[in-house]
Amino acid sequence: MEHQPAWHPDPHDPSQLRWWDGTQWTGHTAPTGAPDASVTVGAAGPTPSPTSATIGNGRAPAGLTSSTLFASENREQATTGRMTRQNAAVVKVTLGEAMLVTRGAMIAYQGDVQFAYEGSGAKRFVKASLTGEGIRLMRCTGAGELFVSHHSRKLHLLELAHGEQISASSRALLGFDETIAWDITAIKGGIGAAAAGGLFNVTLTGPGTVILASDWPVVLDTSEARTCVDPNAVVAWTAGLQIQVRSSFSAGALIGRGSGEAFQLEFSPGGFVVVEPEGIVHSVA
Secondary structure, eight states: OOSOEEEEETTTTTEEEEEEOOEEEEEEEETTTTTTGEEEEEETTEEETTTEEETTTEEEEEHHHSGGGGGGGEEEEEOOOSSEETTTTTEHHHHHHHOEETTOEEEEEEEEEEEEEEOOOHHHHHHHHHHHHOOOEEEEEEEEEEEEOTTTTEEEEEEEOOOOOOEEEETEEEEEETTTTTEEEEEHHHHHHHHHOOEEEEEEEEEEEEEESSSOOOOTTTSSSSSOOOGGGGGEEEETOOOOOOEEEGGTTTOTTTTTTSSEEOSSSSEEEEOOTTOOOOOOO
């Protein structure tokens, strides 16, 4: 055996490596193929690299952590701010200020976190009742980290400056900072609006961050041409755009199949509207 300290195949278990300190085998092991060749050698033995087979304060069996399940992209990502992406479908919220999220969005939390029902207030309750729909929120407070997601859907973080606004479908809205002011607005259009799904939206005013869920969003510029969309495909749009309900009974077999009705929403020029394939938009409440 060479005298230089190094990792070598374990003479008693070829599925793992064992550290040779120059004179004898030690109790330090690592899975075969692990990126531990970059270890730092100290008086107490090798110091494994950050990607070695350690979980928490203990050491998991080498065979377990060699699995792709424990790959670095699946580990909890270090906090980088108020909200930190863990992957495309999970966001970690670092509490301090309260966060409002749709009920059922929490998948885990760490630390001292409290949850409480967030009422809509009398005015917003009446609006939601008239549309036949509502937005169910819970207030999350405390000192800890909250992990939110919804049925594996891709999440998007929208930063709103002071006074900046966006309107979002309640079906795509996952949560927002307590600093965000919000209100419920029904799409106007009488019988046509009701037939188009009784759609209502939530108008959000900054400052703060909004979390929207959309797997395949397409952002349309309403200034380029007349813009009409299927009501069930709408994700969000520029607050303040005028919306009209359009009927296309003559083409009912071809247009608006997602909504089940021959109605579309026409948006006025001067902003954007975000849509995605109908059938992907699910309620997050």
